[in-house]
Amino acid sequence: xxxPAPQDTAPETGPTIQISGLxxxxxxxxxxxxxxxxxxxxxxxxxxxxSGSGKSTLIRCINRLEEHQEGSxxxxxxxxxxxxxxxxxxxxxxxxxxxxxxLFPHLTVLENCTLAPIWVRKTPKAEAEAIAMxxxxxxxxxxxxxxxxxxxxxxxxxxxxxxxxxCMKPKIMLFDEPTSALDPEMIKEVLDVMVDLAExxxxxxxxxxxxxxxxxxxxxxxxxxxxxxxxxxxxxxxFNNPQSDRTKLFLSQILSH
Amino acid sequence: xxxxxFSRAQKDMLGERPPPVTETGTIGxxxxxxxxxxxxxxxxxxxxxxxxxxxxxxxxxAIFEADVTGTTGQDCTGEGACWAWVDQRINQFLxxxxxxxxxxxxxxxxxxxxxxxxxxxxxxxxHARRLRLFSFAYPFIAAFLLVxxxxxxxxxxxxxxxxxxxxxxxxxGIVLSLPIGxxxxxxxxSRLPALRMLSVIFIELVxxxxxxxxxxxxxxxxxxxxxxxWSLDLIIRVIVVxxxxxxxxxxxxxxxxxxxxxxxxxxxxxxxxxxxxxSMRLIILxxxxxxxxxxxxxxxxxLFKDTTLVFLIGLFDILGIARSLQQNQDWxxxxxxxxxxxxxxxxxxxxxxxxxYSMNLERRLDTTKR
Numbered sequence: 001x002x003x004p005a006p007q008d009t010a011p012e013t014g015p016t017i018q019i020s021g022l023x024x025x026x027x028x029x030x031x032x033x034x035x036x037x038x039x040x041x042x043x044x045x046x047x048x049x050x051s052g053s054g055k056s057t058l059i060r061c062i063n064r065l066e067e068h069q070e071g072s073x074x075x076x077x078x079x080x081x082x083x084x085x086x087x088x089x090x091x092x093x094x095x096x097x098x099x100x101x102x103l104f105p106h107l108t109v110l111e112n113c114t115l116a117p118i119w120v121r122k123t124p125k126a127e128a129e130a131i132a133m134x135x136x137x138x139x140x141x142x143x144x145x146x147x148x149x150x151x152x153x154x155x156x157x158x159x160x161x162x163x164x165x166x167c168m169k170p171k172i173m174l175f176d177e178p179t180s181a182l183d184p185e186m187i188k189e190v191l192d193v194m195v196d197l198a199e200x201x202x203x204x205x206x207x208x209x210x211x212x213x214x215x216x217x218x219x220x221x222x223x224x225x226x227x228x229x230x231x232x233x234x235x236x237x238x239f240n241n242p243q244s245d246r247t248k249l250f251l252s253q254i255l256s257h
Numbered sequence: 258x259x260x261x262x263f264s265r266a267q268k269d270m271l272g273e274r275p276p277p278v279t280e281t282g283t284i285g286x287x288x289x290x291x292x293x294x295x296x297x298x299x300x301x302x303x304x305x306x307x308x309x310x311x312x313x314x315x316x317x318x319a320i321f322e323a324d325v326t327g328t329t330g331q332d333c334t335g336e337g338a339c340w341a342w343v344d345q346r347i348n349q350f351l352x353x354x355x356x357x358x359x360x361x362x363x364x365x366x367x368x369x370x371x372x373x374x375x376x377x378x379x380x381x382x383x384h385a386r387r388l389r390l391f392s393f394a395y396p397f398i399a400a401f402l403l404v405x406x407x408x409x410x411x412x413x414x415x416x417x418x419x420x421x422x423x424x425x426x427x428x429x430g431i432v433l434s435l436p437i438g439x440x441x442x443x444x445x446x447s448r449l450p451a452l453r454m455l456s457v458i459f460i461e462l463v464x465x466x467x468x469x470x471x472x473x474x475x476x477x478x479x480x481x482x483x484x485x486x487w488s489l490d491l492i493i494r495v496i497v498v499x500x501x502x503x504x505x506x507x508x509x510x511x512x513x514x515x516x517x518x519x520x521x522x523x524x525x526x527x528x529x530x531x532x533x534x535x536s537m538r539l540i541i542l543x544x545x546x547x548x549x550x551x552x553x554x555x556x557x558x559x560l561f562k563d564t565t566l567v568f569l570i571g572l573f574d575i576l577g578i579a580r581s582l583q584q585n586q587d588w589x590x591x592x593x594x595x596x597x598x599x600x601x602x603x604x605x606x607x608x609x610x611x612x613x614y615s616m617n618l619e620r621r622l623d624t625t626k627r
Contacts, residue, residue: 059611065528088532091529091530096525096528098521101518102521102522103525105544105624115529116530119531120529120535120619148625149624150624151625165529168530189534
């Protein structure tokens with residue numbers, strides 16, 4: 001499954017995410033350094049790098065879970081500033097899946113999925129429930145709809161979290177290490193759902209160490225270290241012919257066993 | 258010496274079997290809890306002996322040898338308790354100095370409290386929505402019934418007394434202090450510095466002084482400084498003070514609950530586009546209040562029992578009535594224990610019910626099993 005890397009071909013409708021000159025500090029720690037990144041519609045990007053390299057922080061800037069101090073981020077035509085209306089507009093269109101699932105433990109699986117459509121999109125309850133069941137079907141756990149998150153396995157919880165995001169019909173999906181908190185035997189069921197989603201044409205930014213996933217679905221792999229984008233390339237090139245020494249070192253460390 | 262080869266595989270998986278009999282049932286329970294060792298067996302026997310010598314003699318005093326008829330303390334001649342006063346004084350204990358002909362109004366308000374509380378305490382009742390409307394209207398209905406006006410004969414609030422006064426103050430305090438406590442807790446965690454400062458100042462000031470000094474302030478000092486025309490009814494002032502006091506405690510209890518909610522919950526709510534109030538109402542507070550239930554009910558119970566302090570600013574709540582009975586010439590010296598025991602029973606019933614309800618609520622809200 002080798003799709004040509006989109007940075008070579010002009011995207012049909014222009015980039016859906018434009019990040020330019022992005023700098024961010026935590027206190028005096030310079031966590032993101034002059035990041036420039038354009039993401040085309042339907043593009044699937046995998047971001048990898050050692051811990052502390054700023055990859056999570058970068059995608060968390062895209063839905064303003066983190067504020068940035070310099071540079072500009074434009075998501076789906078909306079520039080992120082302190083304007084709460086703009087931020088909410090972006091968050092409505094951008095779904096996020098977290099490492100620790102972050103399902104709402106006091107609500108059933110179905111209620112988790114219908115909450116945002118009902119309160120943010122003002123979708124009627126019956127319709128929201130129908131949409132939720134459709135997506136729960138798609139992540140293959142419709143039978144768990146009436147259970148509470150605490151009664152599910154980690155893999156099931158993460159699939160619910162994906163379904164919950166999809167219920168908002170987002171244009172972009174962000175994944176922040178979605179399989180890092182899972183037991184090994186559950187990683188595959190989550191990755192399968194993500195592959196399925198990628199094949200449906202969703203724009204995806206995925207922070208992960210699952211290099212098999214990157215090779216299978218990514219249009220572009222980005223390697224970050226010390227708050228900067230060190231290297232980016234189509235997956236075949238990235239894995240077989242890394243350019244920078246840092247990338248080579250990183251790949252040798254994670255692929256060696 | 259031959260060594261067993263370590264390489265082997267099990268053919269069949271082991272099936273389940275029940276635990277040993279000595280671990281289950283009554284005998285298992287007794288062994289585990291009462292006779293697990295020599296020390297604990299000795300303690301069990303000592304406790305049984307203590308119960309044996311105290312419980313029967315208490316019932317002998319309180320019930321079997323008690324005097325229940327008579328018009329003064331002189332009529333209580335037996336060894337046991339003197340309950341002769343109950344018959345003539347029970348109305349004072351319940352209604353204070355409320356006009357006898359108007360007792361029905363207090364009774365009706367108490368009766369209506371049941372349908373007002375039910376939809377707040379239990380889920381899934383029929384007509385829940387209409388009942389909840391009634392719950393919101395109840396405080397006004399109750400105030401109208403108790404105080405009067407608008408066609409009902411008005412009863413001055415200084416006639417309020419007895420247990421009805423404790424319930425009036427306690428219930429008002431409970432109903433008001435929870436939402437105010439929530440707002441103060443949110444204020445204390447707010448990102449707006451002015452709001453945060455105000456909340457901290459209020460909480461620390463109010464929590465830093467004894468309730469009784471606040472009550473004295475409300476009863477005696479405020480009227481001295483306020484213009485006459487501003488004067489508020491004493492009972493309203495007491496309710497305000499009691500509410501402020503327990504709101505400060507409530508705020509800290511709820512803040513503890515808020516702090517126990519992982520950051521990821523806030524982030525997930527934000528990432529979905531929920532606004533601040535929506536996230537609080539739908540995601541954060543339901544979880545924070547759930548973990549705060551023991552502390553919240555603790556504060557409620559404390560508040561309810563603290564209503565007896567109003568006796569010190571000249572109001573005759575149930576404890577005040579008990580004290581006046583104990584000092585009454587007819588009864589003096591004969592009803593000291595009885596008066597307190599009788600009063601305690603009222604508080605125990607209410608507080609124990611609150612405690613049981615909160616345990617039930619915690620079980621119902623536990624979403625980890627089912």
